[in-house]
Amino acid sequence: YPGALMETGWDILFFWVARMMMFGIKFGGDVPFRTVFLHSMVLGEDGQKMSKTRGNVVDPVELIDQYGADSLRFYLATMAGQDQGIIFSRARVEGYRNFCNKLWNAARFVRMNLDGYDHAAFRARLDAARGGDYAWLGRADAWILSRALAVAGEVNQHLADFRLDLAAHSIYQFVWGEYCDWYLELAKASFFEGASAETRQATQGVLALVLDLILRLLHPIAPFITEEIWQHLPRAEGEADSLMRAEYPRAVGEGASDMFGPFADAGALLASQRARDASEHIAILIEVVKAARALKAKFKLPPGKRVPLLVRTDHAGARAMAGALGDQIERLARLSSVELRAAGDAVPREIAVEVVCGGVEVILPLAGVVDLDAERARMRKEIEKLTKDARSLDKKLGNERFLAKAPPEVVAKDRARRAEIAETIATLEAMLVTLGA
Incomplete structure (x- = not known):
C-alpha cells in the first residue's frame, strides 16, 4: 500500500473507510493504512451542511480571488480541531x-x-x-x-x-x-x-x-x-x-x-544562561510597557505624551532589566524618563500604580502630568452617569415580565453590561482615592 495514514471526513467513516479496510484485508491480506485522521466538516454560515438546495454553498474560488489562497488555507488549518463541524466565517x-x-x-x-x-x-x-x-x-x-x-x-x-x-x-x-x-x-x-x-x-x-x-x-x-x-x-x-x-x-x-x-x-x-536571562528580562519589559500604556490610557493621556515613570522593586531580574533596557522602555511606552527605585522607597502622593509580574510596581506620578481638579470632576461626572445607567438596568432586570419574554441573549447582554458598569464604577472610585478625593 502507498501510505499508512488515511485523512478523510467523519461522515463517510462507515460508507468508505470501513469498506477500504475490509477489501484491503480480503484482497491484499493486510490493512491499507494504520491511522485514520478525521477532519472537520465545513458547514455553511447558517450552521447547516452545505447544499445547493439550501443556497448556503461557499465558492472557494471566489474566496481565493477575494482573500488569497493562503488566507483561506490558514483559516481552515486553525479550524481543523476535534469538532465534527465548523461554521464557515468569512470574517x-x-x-x-x-x-x-x-x-x-x-x-x-x-x-x-x-x-x-x-x-x-x-x-x-x-x-x-x-x-x-x-x-x-x-x-x-x-x-x-x-x-x-x-x-x-x-x-x-x-x-x-x-x-x-x-x-x-x-x-x-x-x-x-x-x-x-x-x-x-x-x-x-x-x-x-x-x-x-x-x-x-x-x-x-x-x-x-x-x-x-x-x-x-x-x-x-x-x-x-x-x-x-x-x-x-x-x-x-x-x-x-x-x-x-x-x-x-x-x-x-x-x-x-x-x-x-x-x-x-x-x-x-x-x-544557555543568556537565553534564560533574556527571556526573564524581556517578559518583565513587556509587562512594564503594557502597564505604562494602560496608566496613560486610564487618565486619557495621549499615547505620544512623554511622561515620567517610576519602577519600584527589589526583584533582581526587574532591576537588571530596568538598568539595561530603560531606554527601550522609554521609547516603546513614549516616556520622558524611567527611574528605578527600591521597594518601600518614598514616592509622590498623587500617583497611579499598576503591579505587574514579580510584584514590580509601575508608578505614574500625576502632579504636573494631569489637571488633578479637572480629572476628579471628570471621574465624578462619569460615576454619576454610570450609576444612573446601573439603576435603569437594575429596574429592567428586576422586571419578571421582561425576563420571561425577552430573548435569552438580550438578558445575558444586559447582565454583562451591568457587571461591566459595576467594575468601571469601582475602578473610578479607586482612582478618586488615588487622587486624594
Whole structure:
C-alpha cells in the first residue's frame, strides 16, 4: 500500500473507510493504512451542511480571488480541531488575510535593514557558539531566537498529535504577538545612530534567521506567500533553491532541535544562561510597557505624551532589566524618563500604580502630568452617569415580565453590561482615592 495514514471526513467513516479496510484485508491480506485522521466538516454560515438546495454553498474560488489562497488555507488549518463541524466565517478568512499582510510587512522591514549584512560571517559565529557562549547576542535577540526555537518544538509536537489547529495557532500567536509586536520594535534600537557594528550585525542575523524559521514552519499552511518571501532572504551556499525543498524544522531528541543550515543545534541556546536571562528580562519589559500604556490610557493621556515613570522593586531580574533596557522602555511606552527605585522607597502622593509580574510596581506620578481638579470632576461626572445607567438596568432586570419574554441573549447582554458598569464604577472610585478625593 502507498501510505499508512488515511485523512478523510467523519461522515463517510462507515460508507468508505470501513469498506477500504475490509477489501484491503480480503484482497491484499493486510490493512491499507494504520491511522485514520478525521477532519472537520465545513458547514455553511447558517450552521447547516452545505447544499445547493439550501443556497448556503461557499465558492472557494471566489474566496481565493477575494482573500488569497493562503488566507483561506490558514483559516481552515486553525479550524481543523476535534469538532465534527465548523461554521464557515468569512470574517475569519479576512482576519487571516490581515495576518498575511502583517507577515509581508515584517519581511519588508527585515529586508530594508539587511544592508551590509554578511550571512556567512553570522553563520560562522553561530557555529562557533554551539558550546553555549551566546553572550554576544543582545537581550532581545537572544529572547526572540530562543522563543522561535521553542515555538518550533511546539509546532512539531502539535503536528505529531494531528493538531493542525494548535500548530497554526502557535505560529500565529508567535508571529503577530511576539515577533511583530515586540521584537521588530526592540530591534530598531540596533539600527539607531551610535549602535555598534557588532550589535547591528547580530540583530540583522537574528532578524533574517527567525524570519527564515517562521517561513519554514508556516510553509505547509501558507505556501505561496512564504515561498515568495523566502526567495528574497539571504541563505547559505548549497541551500535548497525552493522553500518547498528546504528542510523543515524538526525536533531531535530531548532538549535539542535539528533545525536547518545556520542553526543545527538549538539545545545549547535554549539551555544557555543568556537565553534564560533574556527571556526573564524581556517578559518583565513587556509587562512594564503594557502597564505604562494602560496608566496613560486610564487618565486619557495621549499615547505620544512623554511622561515620567517610576519602577519600584527589589526583584533582581526587574532591576537588571530596568538598568539595561530603560531606554527601550522609554521609547516603546513614549516616556520622558524611567527611574528605578527600591521597594518601600518614598514616592509622590498623587500617583497611579499598576503591579505587574514579580510584584514590580509601575508608578505614574500625576502632579504636573494631569489637571488633578479637572480629572476628579471628570471621574465624578462619569460615576454619576454610570450609576444612573446601573439603576435603569437594575429596574429592567428586576422586571419578571421582561425576563420571561425577552430573548435569552438580550438578558445575558444586559447582565454583562451591568457587571461591566459595576467594575468601571469601582475602578473610578479607586482612582478618586488615588487622587486624594
